[in-house]
Amino acid sequence: MTLSCSPIFPPMPPTLQTPLANPLAHWRAEFPIFEKVIYLNSCSLGALSRAARGRVEGYLDQWGARGAANWYDVWWAALADLRLRYGALINARPGEIALHPSVSSILGVIGSGLDTSRRRRIVTTRLDFPTVPYQWLPRDVEVVLLESPDGITVPIEAFEAAVNDQTALVATSHVYFTSGAIQNAGAIAEIARRNGALSLIDGYQAAGQIPVDVQALGVDFYTSGGLKWLLGGSGITFLYARPDTTASVVPLANGWFGHREQFAFDPTGFTPHDDARRFETGTPALPSVHAQLGGLDVIEAAGVPAIRAATSALTEDLIALAHERGAHPKVAPDAIDRTAIVMIPRSDPRADVARLADAGFIVDMRPGHVRVSPYFYNVADDHRAFLEVLLDG
Numbered sequence: 001m002t003l004s005c006s007p008i009f010p011p012m013p014p015t016l017q018t019p020l021a022n023p024l025a026h027w028r029a030e031f032p033i034f035e036k037v038i039y040l041n042s043c044s045l046g047a048l049s050r051a052a053r054g055r056v057e058g059y060l061d062q063w064g065a066r067g068a069a070n071w072y073d074v075w076w077a078a079l080a081d082l083r084l085r086y087g088a089l090i091n092a093r094p095g096e097i098a099l100h101p102s103v104s105s106i107l108g109v110i111g112s113g114l115d116t117s118r119r120r121r122i123v124t125t126r127l128d129f130p131t132v133p134y135q136w137l138p139r140d141v142e143v144v145l146l147e148s149p150d151g152i153t154v155p156i157e158a159f160e161a162a163v164n165d166q167t168a169l170v171a172t173s174h175v176y177f178t179s180g181a182i183q184n185a186g187a188i189a190e191i192a193r194r195n196g197a198l199s200l201i202d203g204y205q206a207a208g209q210i211p212v213d214v215q216a217l218g219v220d221f222y223t224s225g226g227l228k229w230l231l232g233g234s235g236i237t238f239l240y241a242r243p244d245t246t247a248s249v250v251p252l253a254n255g256w257f258g259h260r261e262q263f264a265f266d267p268t269g270f271t272p273h274d275d276a277r278r279f280e281t282g283t284p285a286l287p288s289v290h291a292q293l294g295g296l297d298v299i300e301a302a303g304v305p306a307i308r309a310a311t312s313a314l315t316e317d318l319i320a321l322a323h324e325r326g327a328h329p330k331v332a333p334d335a336i337d338r339t340a341i342v343m344i345p346r347s348d349p350r351a352d353v354a355r356l357a358d359a360g361f362i363v364d365m366r367p368g369h370v371r372v373s374p375y376f377y378n379v380a381d382d383h384r385a386f387l388e389v390l391l392d393g
């Protein structure tokens, strides 16, 4: 597929021109949203690319022209293509990837198959996306919610102290949605392994914006999805399941996509796939699958290491400038542990977000903070102009 990535959109006012050049800024033309607003909210929802729109329109054309006949060639192939290409992005094989509509549905399926009869403890943290603890709280298990002393990260020693031979699962984030801090997922997986527990790392805020290598991390389960940094929109998420350590997890919540002989239509027995597809349930949302293939077209072409470098430079510039202006963001102390989720303390973030929207800036809020997240399609003038409106506006 050929992607348009010609020079970028109208220049900012001369006073805001900065020397910080983003080598990926030419990608901006791929995202029409910038013709209307300054978009700085990719940690909520990645911007829509022309590639994703083209893929979804192509899917609609197929649906319109051939209906169900598409299943036998292009749509079945699209599912396989997505498992293959997302897998390659995180250094996994296609058979290690299951497709789902949400992280919550992935957690439900894993929860239905995880044996907690002898090991009742599930370790997670206060900083994780709440859908992670929600999955376990109603069950007959012991949920240990690790505290965060600084609201930014959870010390590795806390995992070390909480994970024991009663632990079935350690479920936590790769990048905390609350602070953007990168966790040492490899060390957490090692603690779990040493104690005979499984690790589940929620990489929704990681995959796409930072390089991820599930083999090197040694995690057992790794989740992520299209909504944010993978530019695939809603309705498509991914589960990586490491074959040698997760084979014993056979879900009770299942469906025909998890059946090894799906098209035998045999109602008398259920034989799960012996690879990660046993975690799949029903018919995938094809518009979302196609949108995600378009998102991957962009992510692959731009390259995750280059995306990380460009995004990190923008984020560091934003953080430095905010400090200069006295608006000290709540982020990890070291740049290497930071990602493009920047929380700026504010007394009335709801009013700020509304005022910024009126001025043409799309950002978000969390209690006590305006949350801003640049990505590789942003330029320094975006966040510099945003800060002027936020702090001087």
Ligand SMILES: Cc1ncc(COP(=O)(O)O)c(C=O)c1O
Pocket (backbone or CB within 6 Å): 101, 102, 103, 104, 105, 129, 131, 173, 176, 177, 202, 203, 204, 205, 225, 227, 237
């Ligand atoms: C870290 C993290 N996990 C999970 C989710 C979403 O979970 P679900 O796919 O169940 O809506 C989000 C945000 O939407 C998130 O930031």
